[in-house]
Amino acid sequence: xxxxxxxxxxxxxxxxxxxxxxxxxxxxxxxxxxxxxxxxxxxxxxxxxxxxxxxxxxxxxxxxxxxxxxxxxxxxxxxxxxxxxxxxxxxxxxxxxxxxxxxxxxxxxxxxxxxxxxxxxxxxxxxxxxxxxxxxxxxxxxxxxxxxxxxxxxxxxxxxxxxxxxxxxxxxxxxxxxxxxxxxxxxxxxxxxxxxxxxxxxxxxxxxxxxxxxxxxxxxxxxxxxxxxxxxxxxxxxxxxxxxxxxxxxxxxxxxxxxxxxxxxxxxxxxxxxxxxxxxxxxxxxxxxxxxxxxxxxxxxxxxxxxxxxxxxxxxxxxxxxxxxxxxxxxxxxxxxxxxxxxxxxxxxxxxxxxxxxxxxxxxxxxxxxxxxxxxxxxxxxxxxxxxxxxxxxx
Numbered sequence: 001x002x003x004x005x006x007x008x009x010x011x012x013x014x015x016x017x018x019x020x021x022x023x024x025x026x027x028x029x030x031x032x033x034x035x036x037x038x039x040x041x042x043x044x045x046x047x048x049x050x051x052x053x054x055x056x057x058x059x060x061x062x063x064x065x066x067x068x069x070x071x072x073x074x075x076x077x078x079x080x081x082x083x084x085x086x087x088x089x090x091x092x093x094x095x096x097x098x099x100x101x102x103x104x105x106x107x108x109x110x111x112x113x114x115x116x117x118x119x120x121x122x123x124x125x126x127x128x129x130x131x132x133x134x135x136x137x138x139x140x141x142x143x144x145x146x147x148x149x150x151x152x153x154x155x156x157x158x159x160x161x162x163x164x165x166x167x168x169x170x171x172x173x174x175x176x177x178x179x180x181x182x183x184x185x186x187x188x189x190x191x192x193x194x195x196x197x198x199x200x201x202x203x204x205x206x207x208x209x210x211x212x213x214x215x216x217x218x219x220x221x222x223x224x225x226x227x228x229x230x231x232x233x234x235x236x237x238x239x240x241x242x243x244x245x246x247x248x249x250x251x252x253x254x255x256x257x258x259x260x261x262x263x264x265x266x267x268x269x270x271x272x273x274x275x276x277x278x279x280x281x282x283x284x285x286x287x288x289x290x291x292x293x294x295x296x297x298x299x300x301x302x303x304x305x306x307x308x309x310x311x312x313x314x315x316x317x318x319x320x321x322x323x324x325x326x327x328x329x330x331x332x333x334x335x336x337x338x339x340x341x342x343x344x345x346x347x348x349x350x351x352x353x354x355x356x357x358x359x360x361x362x363x364x365x366x367x368x369x370x371x372x373x374x375x376x377x378x379x380x381x382x383x384x385x386x387x388x389x390x391x392x393x394x395x
């Protein structure tokens with residue numbers, strides 16, 4: 001896997017490639033307005049809803065969804081295999097994944113292993129490749145998350161899911177291969193028990209962890225990757241070597257969404273639980289002041305940055321860099337996000353204006369798969385597939 005300490009150098013190389021492949025910049029623009037309801041060239045389309053019945057045995061929960069999405073999942077799995085085989089033409093890596101990975105990883109916690117086995121069975125994709133699909137979200141996502149509080153103390157949570165960097169650039173249509181192949185796999189999920197919603201999520205079919213979701217009336221939660229030399233690849237290696245005392249980050253979010261009963265309980269778990277990869281957890285609640293960014297290394301929380309409307313902090317923004325450090329100069333989504341929120345003002349914050357912010361380049365970029373909007377108090381959850389027409393920066 002790619003060492004996180006090399007990220008700036010790789011981004012610089014990709015920047016040069018993209019500068020040649022695309023029109024001359026601007027890759028940035030003034031704050032967008034009137035982009036909601038979504039339409040036009042930045043809107044790819046709606047995201048379908050599926051129900052996941054938690055009363056079913058884990059092996060069967062995903063069968064209906066995966067029967068629909070098996071062809072799209074095979075496309076992306078084959079793309080990843082082709083990339084791996086391009087670097088190791090002997091096919092040995094894929095052979096190890098297919099034959100050895102399930103045994104090397106051992107038992108996953110909770111229902112996740114049985115769920116992945118069920119997905120493998122219904123899609124006719126080897127279990128090792130389904131496990132790999134569920135692992136690489138620990139390593140390759142770059143996102144923007146926002147929590148806002150209006151003048152009445154009402155919270156809204158929005159995010160752009162950016163995914164697929166370093167996983168193949170298509171020079172013909174100026175897009176990331178995996179980013180484009182994830183769009184047909186993007187789904188909204190209504191997890192239900194006893195015919196009642198437990199939580200809702202935006203996810204990718206075939207992935208049993210969660211990256212974006214909310215528990216109606218209680219809290220909302222998104223995950224952003226945090227780059228670190230002590231990164232997720234080290235946690236995965238430790239897991240392979242038998243040290244299984246940490247949680248996979250997609251699985252801990254799924255567990256919190258499914259089982260936690262309050263903002264404070266969720267915050268406590270996300271702050272204290274040992275995890276395989278460094279991360280930012282962006283957590284929103286249901287009343288004034290309940291919003292924070294939890295900056296995590298693998299063993300502990302380094303920082304909890306909270307809303308404080310009494311001191312004028314009516315929003316928190318998180319991309320993929322620690323808030324007390326400057327973002328990498330080729331990947332500054334933080335500055336335009338904050339600038340556009342400040343121009344919007346607290347009194348005008350809404351789904352529409354948050355969508356405008358998340359539609360402004362480079363917050364919207366070639367990696368953006370979808371935009372999600374969540375209102376915990378009103379129980380509203382919306383997800384939209386995105387495009388970023390040229391000129392548009394690669395991340």
